[in-house]
Amino acid sequence: MRLLTHNMLSSNMKGVSNGFPLRIEVEKVVEKQVDFNPDFLKNMFSKVHWKALADASRIMGYAELPEEADRSMLDSDDFLRKFHHALLELHLEEGALVCPETGRRFPVNKGIPNMLLHEDEV
Amino acid sequence: MKLKQLESLLGDLQQFSNPKVELEQYPTGPHIASRMLYTAENSYEDVSGKIVADFGCGCGTLGAAAALLGAERIIGIDVDPESLEIASLNAEDLELDIDYIQCDVRNLGWRGQVVDTVIMNPPFGTRKKGADMDFLSVALKVASQAVYSLHKTSTREHVKRAALRDFDASSAEVLCELRYDVPQLYKFHKKKEVDIAVDLWRFVPKRNQRMGI
Ligand SMILES: C[S@@+](CC[C@H](N)C(=O)[O-])C[C@H]1O[C@@H](n2cnc3c(N)ncnc32)[C@H](O)[C@@H]1O
Numbered sequence: 133m134r135l136l137t138h139n140m141l142s143s144n145m146k147g148v149s150n151g152f153p154l155r156i157e158v159e160k161v162v163e164k165q166v167d168f169n170p171d172f173l174k175n176m177f178s179k180v181h182w183k184a185l186a187d188a189s190r191i192m193g194y195a196e197l198p199e200e201a202d203r204s205m206l207d208s209d210d211f212l213r214k215f216h217h218a219l220l221e222l223h224l225e226e227g228a229l230v231c232p233e234t235g236r237r238f239p240v241n242k243g244i245p246n247m248l249l250h251e252d253e254v
Numbered sequence: 255m256k257l258k259q260l261e262s263l264l265g266d267l268q269q270f271s272n273p274k275v276e277l278e279q280y281p282t283g284p285h286i287a288s289r290m291l292y293t294a295e296n297s298y299e300d301v302s303g304k305i306v307a308d309f310g311c312g313c314g315t316l317g318a319a320a321a322l323l324g325a326e327r328i329i330g331i332d333v334d335p336e337s338l339e340i341a342s343l344n345a346e347d348l349e350l351d352i353d354y355i356q357c358d359v360r361n362l363g364w365r366g367q368v369v370d371t372v373i374m375n376p377p378f379g380t381r382k383k384g385a386d387m388d389f390l391s392v393a394l395k396v397a398s399q400a401v402y403s404l405h406k407t408s409t410r411e412h413v414k415r416a417a418l419r420d421f422d423a424s425s426a427e428v429l430c431e432l433r434y435d436v437p438q439l440y441k442f443h444k445k446k447e448v449d450i451a452v453d454l455w456r457f458v459p460k461r462n463q464r465m466g467i
Contacts, residue, residue: 134327140365141363141365144364164351172326179368181365243354244338244356246357247355247362247363
């Protein structure tokens with residue numbers, strides 16, 4: 133699971149008012165190279181929840197993203213490459229996503245998060 | 255990529271080995287799948303460079319077509335782990351980079367409109383009434399740009415009304431009518447395949463009105 137996916141998913145259990153961001157439990161992280169596309173990243177910047185991405189990347193062992201970011205940073209190639217790496221190249225291969233309100237764990241196996249809810253959680 | 259080439263690549267993909275009737279698991283054939291994505295790309299520029307979500311991705315034919323046409327990221331979502339496994343293998347065979355989430359589309363928790371385009375061939379609702387409308391309702395919340403979907407032609411008026419009135423789409427348009435061979439999955443079907451008329455739809459969601467679902 134890429135951090136791009138983590139940046140979109142939220143816990144949708146019954147009774148949860150804010151299920152975002154999901155906490156990450158790491159068992160195994162893998163890195164996969166992706167072609168660098170600055171235009172895509174510039175477009176994504178306004179859609180990404182920055183703090184959630186920066187925190188998630190740190191938990192995944194990558195501490196290069198600044199706490200806060202603004203559009204002016206998009207002129208820096210160095211910044212874009214770090215953003216690229218965190219958003220697209222880091223994968224949670226094994227571990228879990230945890231609902232921030234209820235603590236319910238959603239397992240991630242072979243890179244695929246299992247967000248299925250039980251009947252009484254819908 | 256040429257349409258013919260796309261169709262032929264999709265024709266090599268592995269499909270459901272043990273289709274689950276209750277999930278309405280029948281594949282979108284390469285003829286329909288290639289035309290659906292080809293139109294989305296060449297008439298509307300909704301694929302290349304975009305983030306595309308494939309709802310009820312099954313073995314991943316539609317997502318693979320999006321990847322072959324240059325989508326920047328593709329996310330396949332299905333409730334069934336066995337299908338997701340086949341979808342991953344298909345992507346690997348074609349050297350495509352696709353992400354997957356195991357989830358019931360109806361309960362998807364999503365922040366904002368990060369996805370540009372949703373593509374789907376939803377369960378037609380033969381088993382669970384209204385299943386395709388549930389998919390459409392969520393798709394129109396997730397997509398920022400467009401939703402492409404197949405629905406039975408016999409439900410055309412209903413789909414249009416629901417999309418515009420209940421799901422707040424800003425437009426709902428039938429791009430073409432197709433023949434769909436649904437294989438014999440149901441015991442009560444006598445023939446080996448049933449050929450039904452389906453519409454290929456393009457819906458446009460209202461922009462930037464929600465911050466999540
Ligand atoms: C008609 S098949 C289409 C498969 C695939 N998209 C294709 O084009 O070949 C419908 C798919 O939706 C999945 N499905 C059914 N109900 C679902 C639900 N509630 N949430 C997510 N996926 C579902 C099934 O497992 C199946 O893969």
